[in-house]
Amino acid sequence: MTKLNTYRAGPDEAGHFGIYGGRFVAETLMPLILEVEKAYTEAKDDPAFWDEFHSQMKHYVGRPSPLYFARRLTEHFGGAKVYFKRDELNHTGAHKINNTIGQILLARRMGKTRVIAETGAGQHGVATATVCALFDIPCVVYMGETDIERQSPNVFRMKLLGADIVPVSAGTGTLKDAMNEALRDWVANVDDTFYIIGTVAGPHPYPAMVRDFQAVIGNEVREQLHEAEGRKPDSLVACIGGGSNAMGLFHPFLDDKDVRIIGVEAAGHGIETGEHCASLTAGKPGVLHGNRTYLLQTDDGQILDGHSISAGLDYPGIGPEHSWLFDNGRVEYVSVTDKEALDAFQLCTKMEGIIPALEPAHALAHVAKIAGDLPKDHLMVMNMCGRGDKDVFAVARILGIELSQ
Amino acid sequence: MTNPETRIGKRFAALKAERRAGLVTFVTAGDPDMETSREILFGLPGAGADLIELGMPFSDPMADGPSIQASSLRALKNGMTLKKTLDLVAEFRNADNDTPVVLMGYYNPIYILGVDAFAAEAQAAGVDGLIIVDLPPEEVDELWKPARDAGIDFIFLTAPTSDDARLPVIVKRASGFIYYVSITGITGTRSADIADVETALKRIRKHTGLPIAVGFGIKTPEQVAEIASVADAAVVGSALVDVIAANLDPDGKPEKGVAEKLLALVADLAAGIGGAGEKVA
Structure with missing residues (x-):
């Protein structure tokens, strides 16, 4: 694939990102x-x-949301300096x-x-x-x-x-x-x-x-991290269902070639089980809901139902710009299982006093996998895109605890 | 404006000679199962269908109401695929070389099969036209070109929202006939006011000389006759697949006589416009 001068110019007038969108x-x-x-x-x-x-954004939503240095988790992982973009503190509890x-x-x-x-x-x-x-x-x-x-x-x-x-x-x-x-x-x-x-x-x-509305996330991160550390992040991590919180964080940084960007899909029970929502990892391009993008589908082009512990990631498609960024390699896309996300959910709650939504718990599970191997001066920003209050009943059920609702 | 050499062109020319409008029937290929679907399809011309619209089942039929959604899912559940739909058309074409068959559906299964392979196989099967709901003119060229090269008509949808600025964009690539969606809404729900339809057709005819079929919300012989008084053809779909839905046993298997019941309704619908029983299959 030829190197592009910019990754931020899309879509074209007809709404296409390469072959995607429309x-x-x-x-x-x-x-x-x-x-x-x-x-x-x-x-x-x-x-x-x-x-x-x-x-x-300022008076009703409560922006800018803080960029928070997750000290205990950073120490626990033993590598990269991990920051959370606290979009879970927005009014209504998510991005x-x-x-x-x-x-x-x-x-x-x-x-x-x-x-x-x-x-x-x-x-x-x-x-x-x-x-x-x-x-x-x-x-x-x-x-x-x-x-x-x-x-x-x-x-x-x-x-x-x-x-x-x-x-x-x-x-x-x-x-x-x-x-x-x-x-x-x-x-x-x-x-x-x-x-x-x-x-x-x-x-x-x-x-x-x-994307343009959500880009407020990435634009704030750039400013806030500059204030805190005097420089750009080395890596960005966000979970992806349709992909709006991720695109909001990623888009302002797409042309910063030295910023590593990672999107985390939901692997559900595991990619090999077929019960997941990892459109990029395990799907192929198709047309649904008004756009061409990667979709989970059968050989006959029938759309499959995804599975994820997280309702917010439970979608068989993904935004078309992500499909384009996947094909051209600018963004890395990985996946995390229900179990890994659940472990990260509990870890974050105990170590940072932050109950994450199950969606960003997927992002955190990937951070947990890679942060330890990165140098201590590596600056990693993860989007804490939602809070977990909505998930406590579902998590209790999975952990076998009965709550009266 | 229609090509007199095609089955669609010949059929509209014949209808014109008979001074009557045509009946277009919609059923989903493979609904409720292959055997019943075949029985229905082969019986349609004899019952009075002038053109056959055959639905290609899709898991997410966004422009369709509950009746056709259910119809699509029944067919898929019983193993229907796009390939089998094309096989069914080929089988029908061996028995009937005159009744036009128009495939209607959504783009994704075609895209996955591959547009060139699809156009070639559709041509070989004897498909006459395509209505692809989610391919507006802005996105259509990738399928429109191979279809045109294979001699398959592309039938475009026009809607009450298609204004005088929009219509030229639509009719530019249209051939065969124009499908007027008479309401803003999904299939099988409300019915249009005939005066509104008449006004809309006058407007569309300023932009094209192609015949115009009107569909969405047409369920009874009276409604067919009413639409036939202003349009070149009336399309009935949901009312037909509802006959299938009403004649399934608790396990979803078709009860005996479901095809006969559906074809009897087709004959009633055709009677209102003088089309019933005039042709043999």
């Missing part, structure tokens, strides 16, 4: 997709839009709100009066319901039945925030099925509805737009 949607939706693209292109060049975005604030501002700018969203772990659903409450816009969240069961605290939070939760029983009742149903809603409500997609996937301009 706009693979039904004709009924095309005019809407083009309308969103036009509105976002205009907003992106409007300083007033970003002023409002950053004002909401998802960075994106929902951006998209709700765009929806308002476009005069849309109804919002829909899909959610897996419920973090994006909560973040969407939150901004809809803030701006008094009706909100419908599609959520798989399996996910509703394993994420009941988030379901209740969304209801408190005034959202309508629509259970989706198709397929295995997880994130992919919720996204299908949200797309069906959108096609039936084209006039008034804005679809707030929760990750860097879907038809153009969503992958680029969500």
Whole structure:
């Protein structure tokens, strides 16, 4: 593969990152997709839009989130200096709100009066319901039945925030099925509805737009680490389901060639079992949900249901820009099993007093694998993209402890 | 504007000569199983189907409502694949060389098979046209070109959201006929207001001379007749696959007579536009 001058120029005008991305949607939706693209292109060049975005980030979300030196874990691993980007301290407890604030501002700018969203772990659903409450816009969240069961605290939070939760029983009742149903809603409500997609996937301009909103993470890391250490990080680590927290951390650093960048997929019960969500490690390129990207699928092109202990990673695809960065080798992609993530979850809780969500526990499990072999002056930043309160019931169940809910 | 040499062109020319609109029937290949599906497919022309739209089952049919979603999943559960769908068409083509067969579905299974291999195999099987729901003009060229070279028509969807700026982009690559999605929504749900359909068709006809088939939400002989009064063809799908869904035993196996029941409904639908029983298979 030829070396590129920049990894940050994509996508092209048609929304392609190399062969990935694009706009693979039904004709009924095309005019809407083009309308969103036009509105976002205009907003992106409007300083007033970003002023409002950053004002909401500061006063409502609580940004910048701290960059925290994880002293005890660093000592425990015995190598690289490990920092956590504390996006779990954001309002609503995850990075998802960075994106929902951006998209709700765009929806308002476009005069849309109804919002829909899909959610897996419920973090994006909560973040969407939150901004809809803030701006008094009706909100419908599609959520798989399996996910509703394993994420009941988030379901209740969304209801408190005034959202309508629509259970989706198709397929295995997880994130992919919720996204299908949200797309069906959108096609039936084209006039008034804005679809707030929760990750860097879907038809153009969503992958680029969500990335741009989440890039606040990486931009802050650059500044904060410079303040703390006087230099850039040596490596970045983030978990990947659709890949929005990772893209937000990675994108500002893609052209810093000396920064090693690692994305961590969910290996579920193990890649060899076939029960996992490692689209890049074990999938192949295909077309789903409006974009071409790596997908878990059969030889006949039927989409497979993924498995992960973490509902937020339980998606058979991945954002198209990640597929492109995988093919050209700029980002390393690895995978971590349910068990490894669960061990990291417990380790982090005991040693740092931080209960991580199961999603970033995957990233931490990989940090645990590699940090010890790296020199003590190696600066590693891991995105702590969500807090684990939502997961305590699920973890208790797995550990064989009964809690009364 | 249709190519008079193709099965689709000949069929629309014949319909014009008969001064009536056509009935397009949709069923999913392999639903509920291969044997029943074959029985249905082979019986469709005799029951009054002028064109056959055959669904290529897909795990994630995003533009379809519950009926066709369930239909797709039944077929997949019983082992249907894209290859077997093409085999089924080839088998049908041996028995019927006149009734146009249009494959409808989503892009991923075709992409995985490979666009060139798919176009060649579809041509060999006797496929006449393609409707690929998630390939808008912006993304279509990679399949449109091999299909065109294989002499297969590409039928594009137009919708109530397709305005005068959008229509030229769509019709530019269209051949065979135009499919007008009469509602903003998914298959098998609500039905369009006939006056709205008429207005939309007038607008589309300003941009193309191709015949226009209208689908989504058409379920009864009365609705078929109503659509037939303004369009070149009416498409019925969900109502037909619902007959299959209603005639399965608790294990999901088809009950006896399911094909007959479905074909009887096709005959009723065709009767409303003077098409029933006029042709032999």
